[in-house]
Amino acid sequence: MIKSTIDIDFSKIDDILKSYNYEKSSLIAILQKVQELYKYLPEEAITYIGERMEGLSPATVYGVATFYAQFSLEPKGKYEIKVCDGTACHVRGSSGVLAAIKEKLNLEKGKFTTADGLFSLEIVSCLGACGLAPAIVVNGTVHPQMTPDAVSTIIDTLVSKERG
Amino acid sequence: MSKIIINGRECEYTNEKNVLEVIRNHGFNVPTLCYRKDLIKDFGACRMCLVEVEGKGLQASCNLPPRDGMVIKTHTEKIRKIRKTILELLIANHDRECTACEKSGNCELQKYALEYDVQPTGKYLTREVHLPIDKSSPAIVRDANKCVLCGACVRACEEYQGLEVLGFANRGSQTLAQPIAGKQLAQTECVNCGQCAAICPVGAITIKSQVEQVWRELHNPNTKVVVQFAPSVRVAIGEMLGLEPGTNLTDKLYSALRFIGFDLVFDTNFSADLTIMEEAHEFLSRLEKGENLPLFTSCCPAWVRFLELKHPDMLNHLSSCKSPQAMMGSIIKEFVPKYYEGFTHENLVSVSIMPCTAKKGEALREEFKRADGTYDIDYVLTTQELAKMFNTAGLNFKKIVGEKADSPFGKYSGAGTIFGVSGGVAEAAVRTAYEVVTGETLKDVVITPMRGLDRVKTVELDLKGKKLKVKIVNTLKEAEKCIKEIKEGKADYQMLEVMACPGGCINGGGQPISCNEPIIREQRAQGLYDDDEKGQWRKSHENPEIKELYAKHLDRPNSHKAHELLHTTYSNKRKDCYISVGEE
Structure with missing residues (x-):
């Protein structure tokens, strides 16, 4: 079950719904806009959209x-x-990289965000950086030619930066 | 006349919407899991109905409109192998605890697996996790481990009730038919109508059974168990006892219920008559004052719950009359110890037999809780559950001799019996209201335009110069449209009868599995109309036991005492998880 960690401002969702005229056929576009707003789709937002439309x-x-x-x-x-x-x-070898990240971040099956909210993981199809394979992107920065050790170092660096 | 060739034979067709119907109308058959004649939306998910169409290859016949000259084959070797593979794949992922499954014997997957000689092959991977079983609802149990993703429940919830409590989540092998975010049914806006259970081809959604508890009460020497059964039970239960749909078993039910151990047998038709007395007078008084119109009937607990959950601002329209089940519950707990020797408030257990799963929820309403913490109704069994008990007891209904119900509280009029079919409550109410308003005897008691299983009926009446308009709908999807009409000020009718199940209680979620076949629905309705026809009394106020009850205890309809015993209140029950969208 999904849990919300933020307060939802429904008037913002209303604005999005209005801009699409509450059209059933625009549902995907609406969900995209709402996801832009919160970086994900909170359950309350989904419920609200379902009731409104x-x-x-x-x-x-x-x-x-x-x-x-x-x-x-x-x-x-x-x-x-x-x-x-x-x-x-x-x-x-992206599978090995992926497995290393999951292990490092302790992400069990079906979990993509760490309990402390620091990291989230997403698997994407081609980034268009095939020459740099295997590649990962962290907050917009591309890291080329990854190995399990390399991703471990990247994560360690970010964690120590956070602990300051 | 258009024709298609099925298995080498010319078959005529007219307005069949798909090849599957043509096949079935000509004595052939193909298996189906997801197809339901009564649902509008084409689905074509299970692929069991594949046929070979000359020049076009394999096609799902449920989704294929017939075309003149089409040549099809229904049972080639290729098709047989495909169907068998489909079944093997479904079974690989299916909880096969068949002996313990509520649906065993009625399960379509089980039936086809036997027909196609499907063995567990080990060829395909099975589901890794055992999904939790949702027992949160008072009415139904949802076990996703048995789901074949035919989508019938999702479609029924949407097409009948407009609620869409169930939807498909995730994709591919992870797909589940479930409420939002895997919530339990009790946390959702589910109204307990049970149509999802009635339409499920397998045991993924079943009725929450109380059979064990009732047997225990029946065999407990310290209790006295009293039973009532609803109008539409009598014309449907025969289907599970080797009899034709629509067979009226009223008298045999009285004796059979005594045989399995019930101490007193009453008829909910009696309290349906009582409901009419109260509701007809309530209606006339509202008409006079011109307030809270249109009056909404309140017999259907799914409809009541729907209003409480979704339209609490409309509750003032709802009749304050308890439903017939609940009225009978009050009467039993109040009067049985006074009338019947050996029955006390302490040893009395009240059971009702209903065509309806939502009645299980209704019985647990706080409003029906007594001072001692018990409820007016202690257990609610559906028609299906009672038939199981009869079969356990080894009763042969072809040979049972009928008896009479216990009296008082067992006699009924024809008006009471037609409560079980859409339009029946309105017809019964008008029969009484007419005589109260005009002071004359209504000669022609059958109000034909109120009959029939259409989802929407609007009937205009003339009570000796007093014009009256009644709207009758079944399914909550239609009811929702009425609510909209009323809110927009476009409703010109004074009474709205709503039954949540398509066709009314005869097709309730607790009735014998019929896959919602429209023909079976009609046979059950006819059974009730015939029962009305042959009745000694046709109007609720003519029932001598009703007259006696008022004379001795209740004074008159809507009296203070009647209100105490037979009326109830409603409240806003919006779920916390749903956001109120009523107020801008």
């Missing part, structure tokens, strides 16, 4: 939100790690 229900909106990989139902971490699993990265 005619012909939709919270369960149906939840279905759409969980169908597409682009939507996250968990809050993102302060550091968003994107691991490329496109063809080039995959053949050059």
Whole structure:
């Protein structure tokens, strides 16, 4: 079950809904806008959208939100790690990199954000940086030619920076 | 006349919406798991109904409109193998505790697995985790480990009730049909109608059974167990006892219930008559004062819960009358110890047999809790559960001899019996209201435009110069439209009858599994109309036991005593997890 950690300002969601005229067919665009607002889709926001839009229900909106990989139902971490699993990265060992990150961050199956909210993990298809494979992106910065040891060092550095 | 060739035979068709219907209308059959004639939305998920269409290859017949000259085959070797693989895949992921499954014997997956000789192959991976079983609802149990993702429950919740409590979550092998974010049903806006259980082809959604508890009470020497059964139970239960749909078993039910150990047998039709006495007078008094109109009928607990959850601002329209089940519950706990020797407030157990899963929730309403902490109704069994008990007891309904109900509280009029079908409550109310308003005897008691299983009926009446308009709807999706009409000031009717199940209680979530076949629904409705026809009394106020009850105890309809015993209150029950969208 998803838990919200933030207060939802429903008037902001109303503005988004109004801008799309409450059109059922614009649901995905609406969810994208709401995700931009909170960096993820809080359950309350999904419920609200489902109740507000005619012909939709919270369960149906939840279905759409969980169908597409682009939507996250968990809050993102302060550091968003994107691991490329496109063809080039995959053949050059992205699986090992991914496994190392999961182990390092103690992310069990189905969890993509650390308990302290510091890191979140996302698996993406091709970043278009195949020459740098396997690549990861941390908050917009590309890190090329990753290995399990290298990602471990990157994470350690960020953690010690946070502990200041 | 258009024709298609099915398995080499010319088959005529007219307005069948798909090839599957043509196949079935001509004595052929193909298996289906997700197809339900009664649901509008095409789905085509299970692929069991595949047929070979000449020149077009394999097609799902449920989704294929017939075209003149089409040549199809329904049972080729290729199709048989595909169907078998589909079944093997489903079974690999299916909790196969068949002997302990509520649906065993009625399960379509089980049936086809036997027909297609499916063995556990070990070829396919099975589900890794055992998903938690949701027993939070008073009415139904949801076990996702048995779900085949046919989507019938999702569609029923949307198409009948407009609630969409259930939806598909996730994708691929992780897909689940569930409430938002895996919430338990009790946390959602589920109204307990049970249509999802009625339409589920497997045991993924079943009725929450109280059979064990009731057997224990029946075999407990220290208790006296009293039972009532609802109008539509009598014309449906036969389907599970080897009889035709619509067979009226009223008298045999009285004797069979005594046989399995009930100490007193009453009829909810009696309290349906009582409901009419109260509701017709309440309606007339509202008409006179011109307040809280249209009056909403309050017999259907799914409808009541719907209003409390979604439209608490409309509760003033709802009749304050308890439902027939609840009225009977009050009467039993109040009067049985006075009328029947050996029955005391301490040893009395009250059981009701209902076509309805929502009645299980209604019985647990705080409003129906007594001072001693017990409820007016202690246990609610559905028609299905009672049929199981009869089968356990080894009763042969073809040979049972009928008896009479216990009296008082067992006689009924035809008006009471038609409560079980959409339009029946309104028809019964008008029969009494007419005579009260005009002071004349209503000769033609059948109000034909109120009959039939259409989802929406609007009937205009003339009570000797007093014009009256009544709207009758079944399914909450239609009810929601009425609410909108009323809020927009566009409603010109004075009474609104709502039953949440398609067709009314005859098709309740607790009735024998019929896959919502429209024909079975009609047979059950006819059974009730026939019962009305042959009744000694046709109007609730003619029932001699009702007259006696008022004369001895209640004085007159809507009296202070009647209000204390037979009326109730409602309250805003919006869920915390849902955001109120009423106020801008």
